[in-house]
Amino acid sequence: MSALAEAIARSFAVPEPARPAVSPLRALGRRRLGGLEVLAQSVGTTGCAASMVLLPTVLLRYGTPRSSVLTLLGAVLMCYLIAVCIAQFTRRQAAAGGLYSFVFQGLGTRAALTSGVALLVKYLGSASATLYSGGQALILALGAVGVAVHGVLGTLTVYLAVAAVAAAVLVRGVRFAALVMLAVEACSLLFIVVLMVLPGAAGPPPTPGTAPHGVLHIALAAIFALAGFESATFFGAEARRPLLSITRTVLLTPLICGGLFLFATWAAWTGRSATVLAAATQGTASGAPGSLVLALNIGLACSWLASATASSHAASRLVYSMAVERLLPRCCAAVHARFRTPHLSLLGIVAVVAAAGTALALGLGPSREQLLQVVRAMVVTAYVLVAVASVRFLYRIREQTRGVALAGLLVGVAGVVLLGSLVVVQLWEADQPVSAVIVGLLAAGLLWRSVLRRRRPATLRRVGVFDAAEPVDVLPGAGVFAPDANGALVLVGKPRGGSTERRVG
Amino acid sequence: MAARTRGVGREPGGHEPKAVQKAFLLLESVARLGSGASARELSRLSGIPPATAYRLLNLLVADGFLVRTSDLSGFALGRRTRELAGGADATEAAEARGDFRPVPAIVEELRAQVRFGIYAVSYTGDQVRLVDRDPDHELISENALVTHLHASAAGKLLLAQRPELAGTRPLRPLTARTIVEPELLAAELTAVREAGVAREVDETRLGRSALAVPVRNSRGGLVGCLVAIGRTGRIRVDDGHLADLLHRYARRAAD
Numbered sequence: 052m053s054a055l056a057e058a059i060a061r062s063f064a065v066p067e068p069a070r071p072a073v074s075p076l077r078a079l080g081r082r083r084l085g086g087l088e089v090l091a092q093s094v095g096t097t098g099c100a101a102s103m104v105l106l107p108t109v110l111l112r113y114g115t116p117r118s119s120v121l122t123l124l125g126a127v128l129m130c131y132l133i134a135v136c137i138a139q140f141t142r143r144q145a146a147a148g149g150l151y152s153f154v155f156q157g158l159g160t161r162a163a164l165t166s167g168v169a170l171l172v173k174y175l176g177s178a179s180a181t182l183y184s185g186g187q188a189l190i191l192a193l194g195a196v197g198v199a200v201h202g203v204l205g206t207l208t209v210y211l212a213v214a215a216v217a218a219a220v221l222v223r224g225v226r227f228a229a230l231v232m233l234a235v236e237a238c239s240l241l242f243i244v245v246l247m248v249l250p251g252a253a254g255p256p257p258t259p260g261t262a263p264h265g266v267l268h269i270a271l272a273a274i275f276a277l278a279g280f281e282s283a284t285f286f287g288a289e290a291r292r293p294l295l296s297i298t299r300t301v302l303l304t305p306l307i308c309g310g311l312f313l314f315a316t317w318a319a320w321t322g323r324s325a326t327v328l329a330a331a332t333q334g335t336a337s338g339a340p341g342s343l344v345l346a347l348n349i350g351l352a353c354s355w356l357a358s359a360t361a362s363s364h365a366a367s368r369l370v371y372s373m374a375v376e377r378l379l380p381r382c383c384a385a386v387h388a389r390f391r392t393p394h395l396s397l398l399g400i401v402a403v404v405a406a407a408g409t410a411l412a413l414g415l416g417p418s419r420e421q422l423l424q425v426v427r428a429m430v431v432t433a434y435v436l437v438a439v440a441s442v443r444f445l446y447r448i449r450e451q452t453r454g455v456a457l458a459g460l461l462v463g464v465a466g467v468v469l470l471g472s473l474v475v476v477q478l479w480e481a482d483q484p485v486s487a488v489i490v491g492l493l494a495a496g497l498l499w500r501s502v503l504r505r506r507r508p509a510t511l512r513r514v515g516v517f518d519a520a521e522p523v524d525v526l527p528g529a530g531v532f533a534p535d536a537n538g539a540l541v542l543v544g545k546p547r548g549g550s551t552e553r554r555v556g
Numbered sequence: 557m558a559a560r561t562r563g564v565g566r567e568p569g570g571h572e573p574k575a576v577q578k579a580f581l582l583l584e585s586v587a588r589l590g591s592g593a594s595a596r597e598l599s600r601l602s603g604i605p606p607a608t609a610y611r612l613l614n615l616l617v618a619d620g621f622l623v624r625t626s627d628l629s630g631f632a633l634g635r636r637t638r639e640l641a642g643g644a645d646a647t648e649a650a651e652a653r654g655d656f657r658p659v660p661a662i663v664e665e666l667r668a669q670v671r672f673g674i675y676a677v678s679y680t681g682d683q684v685r686l687v688d689r690d691p692d693h694e695l696i697s698e699n700a701l702v703t704h705l706h707a708s709a710a711g712k713l714l715l716a717q718r719p720e721l722a723g724t725r726p727l728r729p730l731t732a733r734t735i736v737e738p739e740l741l742a743a744e745l746t747a748v749r750e751a752g753v754a755r756e757v758d759e760t761r762l763g764r765s766a767l768a769v770p771v772r773n774s775r776g777g778l779v780g781c782l783v784a785i786g787r788t789g790r791i792r793v794d795d796g797h798l799a800d801l802l803h804r805y806a807r808r809a810a811d
Contacts, residue, residue, distance in 0.1 A: 054587035055580075058633055059641045063777040073742075082724040142614040143628055156628065291724075294618035388737075448629035450595045450610050520623035520632075523719045529633035530591045530623070541626035544592020 058529050065528035072532050072540035075375055075516040076147050076288035078384075080391030083226045086296040089283045091233035093300050096279035096365060098181055098358030099308040100239035101351050103247070104331045106312055107319035109272040111257050111328070113265035116320040122266050123316060126273035127309030129465060130280060132458045133434050134301045136441035137281055139455055141298040143448075145287030146517035148372030149365065150437045153284070155515035157440025157447070163514055164503075165496030166436045167378075169429040170369055172492055175403060176426035177279065178362035180419055182408030185355030186210050191334065192348035195341060206412050214405035217360045221367065221397045224390045225289045228364060235357040240311070242350030246343065247315065247324040254325030267472070271427070273312065274469075278430045280304035282361060285368035288518045359408070363400050370396040376513040378503070421485050428473055428489040435466035512536045578604050579612050579621075583637060586622060592630035635720055656680065656771060656780035658688055658809040663782075666805040667692070670798070672786035676809065677710045677768070679780050682721055684710050687780070695785065700730055700760045706741055707734045709768035709793075710783050712754040716745045717778045733758040752803075754781075755793040767793045769802040771810045782806045 084092075110119040137153065146152035151170055155163035186209055190200045193209070200209055221228045262268070283300040287293040318324035329337035330344045331351070371393040374383035387394040410416045442459035445451040474486050503510050520542045522532065533543045585601045586593055599609035613631065616622040620636040658676040667674045673693030678685045684702040689695065705711030706727045715722055719742075727736040735741045748754045754768045768783040782802050784791060792798070 053584075055584045055633075055637065056641070058587045059638055062635075062638065064775045077738075143617070143624060292618060294614065448595070448627075450606075452607050452610065519626050524620065524623050524634055526633040526635050526637050529587075529637075530625075531632075535626060542591075542623065542632060544625050544627075544630040545590045 058526060062527040062529065072519075072521055072542065074288075074518050074521055075539070076372075076518050078386040078391070079147065079288045079371075079393070080225050081288060081518075082291045083224075083391075084229055084286055084290040084296070086291075086299065088226060088229035088233065089286060089290050089296045089300045090303065091229050091236065092286060092361055092364065093280050093283040093304040094307060095232040095236045095357045095361035096177075096282035097277060097304065097308050098279070098354045099276070099311050100236065100243045100354035101181075101184070101358070102276035102308070103243050103311055103315035104324075104327065104347070104351065106272055106276050107315050107324065107328055108332060110260075110269060110316055111319060112260045113262045113268045115259040116316075118266060119269055119316055119320070120313070122269040123273050123309070123312055126270050126277065127305055127312075129270075129274060129462070130277040130305035130309070131302070132462050133438060134280065134305055135455065135458045136438040136462055137284060137301050138298045139441045139445060140437075141284055141287070141301055142294055144517045145290070145293035145297070146372065147285060147288045147368045147375075148516070149284035149287075149369060150281060150433050151369055152372060152515055152517055153444075154433075154436045154440045157442070157444035158436065160511045160514050161497060161500050162436050162440065164378075164500045165493065166433050167369070167373060168492055168496040168499070169432040169436075171366060173278075173426050173429040173433060174282075174362045174366035174369070175400065175407070176422050176429070178359045178366065178400075178404040179407035179411065180422055180426065181355040181362065182210070182213065182359035182404055183411040183419060185352050185359055186213060186408060186412055188348045188352035188355060189213065192345055192352055195345040195348065203413060207409060210405060210409040210412060213356060214401050214408075217356070217363065218398055218401040220360065221364055221401065222387060222390060222392055222394045225286065225392055228360070228392075232357045232361050232364075235353045239350045239353035239357065242346055242353070243327075244314075246327045246347060246350070247318040254322045254329075256320060256322040257325065271469070271473075275423075275427050275430065276312065277305050277308050278427075279358070279362065280308065282365040285365040285372075293518070359404065363397070363404050366400050367393055367397040370400065372516060375516050377507075377510050378514070417484075421482065424473070424482070424485050425488050425492070428470060429492065431466050431470045431473070432493060435463055435470065438462035438466065509537075575612065578602070578608065579616060582609065582612055582616065583621060583633070583640075586631050586633055591632040592625055594629055595631070598631065656687065656773075656810070658771070658780070658782075660688070662805055662809050663688055666782070666801070669801065670784060672784045672791050675710075675783045675785060676771075677781045677783060679714050679778060682714070682718060684708070684714060690785075693785070696764075697761055704728060704730055704734075704760065706736070707756065707759045709754040709756040709766040710781050712745065712748050712756070713768045713770055713781050714778070715741075716748040716754065719745060730760050731758055731762050733762075735759065753799050757793060758788055763788050765789075765791050765793050767791070767795075767798060767802065769799060769806045771806045773810060779810070782809060 114122065137150065140153035140156065149170065151163055151167040154166040190209055193200055200206065220231050281301060283297050287297055290296050315324065319328060326339050326343065327347060330339035330347050335341055335344050370379060370383050373379045374381060374396065383393070383396040385393065385395045411419050438459045442456050445455055474489060525542060530542050531545055532540045535541045581602045581604065582598055585598045589597060589601060595610050595613055596606065598613065599606045602609065613622065617624055620634045622631045623634045624631060656678040663674060663676055667690060673690040673695065675686055675690055676688035678687045684705065686698065686702065701708045701710065705715050705721060707730050722741070727741065729736050735744055752770065755766070757765045764785065765788040766783050766785040768781045770778050771780040771782060773779050782805060784798060784802060
């Protein structure tokens with residue numbers, strides 16, 4: 052232990068640096084989220100309680116008991132492999148940009164900006180779609196208790212009220228928001244699970260579906276129901292032990308949600324949840340009792356609105372991260388003095404999501420299905436990029452292992468096949484506008500980079516900020532801090548062969 | 557290490573599980589190779605198989621015993637390694653943290669020269685502890701002085717050297733003038749490091765001000781401080797003469 056003991060003894064005699072290096076993400080409320088709260092963010096984003104009701108309707112339409120269970124297991128495995136790739140980054144760095152920051156570490160700015168655009172569209176799109184669905188369920192529930200919501204004005208009031216509550220919760224503080232989402236998501240899960248096992252709600256076992264391309268439809272539905280499990284990665288700077296808690300969350304969430312989906316599949320095929328599923332699609336017209344429909348709508352509204360809130364939450368940290376890198380206006384990097392949340396980007400994002408969700412509810416613009424198709428393509432793009440990036444990253448820092456390379460390869464191939472089939476199916480079904488939007492969004496990141504490279508090349512050097520080590524983290528005298536390309540002090544490796552840099556804390 | 561057979565939970569004759577020994581081996585390797593050593597180099601030097609070494613290195617980083625360099629490819633010792641020095645082995649590091657006992661006659665001589673209360677503080681065990689109280693000046697709410705490092709002059713002097721002791725919880729305002737903003741505190745600590753003295757004005761208690769100067773051992777390590785405490789307005793904490801006087805006695809008090 053000689054060298055270690057020497058380094059420790061020496062550290063007490065080394066003075067602290069006069070100008071300490073500061074993490075670029077210092078302004079956020081650091082080290083506030085515990086493990087459970089980080090998990091709540093990820094599970095909340097997936098909106099798994101609502102998926103437990105919606106996914107079985109797809110299974111019953113397209114599959115048999117055996118094929119649906121096997122396909123579901125395959126989808127969970129696929130998401131777990133993606134999680135393994137993401138975990139390579141979450142074990143090594145804490146960032147506020149999530150997958151966007153990770154893709155940069157492996158593949159550089161071009162892929163990072165492509166994934167940044169994809170993630171922004173994904174989270175804003177998911178939030179808008181779930182806000183729309185949650186609002187509809189809320190309106191139904193309100194109607195059942197005698198508060199009828201009519202016309203444009205009524206719809207607007209409901210959506211604006213929901214958005215205002217979401218904005219207030221998110222700005223109030225990262226921990227408060229996570230706890231609220233945890234409570235809401237737990238309530239909705241309780242509602243849905245109890246409704247599914249409730250005695251008396253059971254019906255006869257359903258007959259297997261016969262619609263074509265069954266396996267593909269089930270696999271896609273399951274993967275996109277699990278998507279969002281990575282949203283905890285946007286809270287690296289704010290989690291208490293980020294390298295452990297976020298890694299654990301990313302790996303656990305697909306398994307937890309997969310388990311819940313398996314339970315829902317069992318309930319669907321045994322006929323236990325027949326009444327609930329019928330009530331979800333047809334309301335009281337299915338013959339289900341009014342109280343059950345009301346409870347179901349409350350459960351669904353909770354799950355969807357928690358998901359919309361969690362998605363907006365994640366998007367705000369992505370925008371914050373890009374603003375710190377000066378890719379977006381500086382005002383987006385403003386942090387509330389007391390609550391330590393990026394309040395301006397949060398308010399902007401909730402406003403966009405509220406506008407899009409209300410537009411969907413009023414039937415303006417594209418349909419929810421078209422929006423979801425774009426979102427799905429963006430999800431697959433981001434996952435493929437992060438899988439490839441994880442392999443490249445490990446090779447760059449020379450910590451590659453065979454398992455991760457294999458996982459990255461599998462996800463990469465499967466993702467490319469999925470993305471290709473999505474676009475082909477849409478062209479087949481003659482939804483050309485959606486395909487054009489997808490291609491346009493994929494090109495947007497590349498275009499953005501080439502514009503930046505010509506106009507503001509210095510900005511590209513800032514991409515990839517993460518919660519870097521500060522002198523407070525380093526044993527005094529055991530690390531070398533030197534200015535990086537942007538002039539910020541960062542911890543660097545010992546320069547091989549003669550040092551002119553000063554040794555500081 | 558690599559040649560040892562698997563399936564044995566403990567090393568022969570040792571009581572530590574294998575993983576802990578490997579973790580120590582990795583820390584030792586980082587100390588030997590210096591800042592920026594890569595995981596592959598550390599695996600080779602320690603003889604631990606790469607996959608195990610990478611896993612342990614990630615755990616050591618997660619717990620703050622190691623840190624990654626800004627390009628994520630290298631490692632340096634983390635501040636938490638200091639906690640390892642507090643063990644049973646009386647290492648050189650533990651000796652450096654030895655208790656500070658001021659020479660009583662020198663403190664008395666200083667007290668005779670000023671109209672304020674003079675107190676000696678020891679930083680043993682990373683705590684502010686009054687080891688010599690001024691018998692002629694009553695000290696009210698002594699607890700606030702020693703528990704709230706961000707508010708008191710003696711605490712700030714310790715924080716300037718050991719910023720990690722500020723913890724992660726929000727800083728508590730003892731008075732309206734207590735510094736509770738992390739950025740402002742960081743600036744204050746930078747000022748303390750530059751000036752070599754720490755001040756407080758109405759920050760632990762309204763109407764109380766103090767000036768603290770560090771006491772260092774022969775190796776230059778911070779072991780304690782001398783603090784002058786008086787009524788706000790009467791004790792001028794920006795007084796260069798008072799700081800010089802305290803500095804002079806602080807050097808002598810350490811002997």
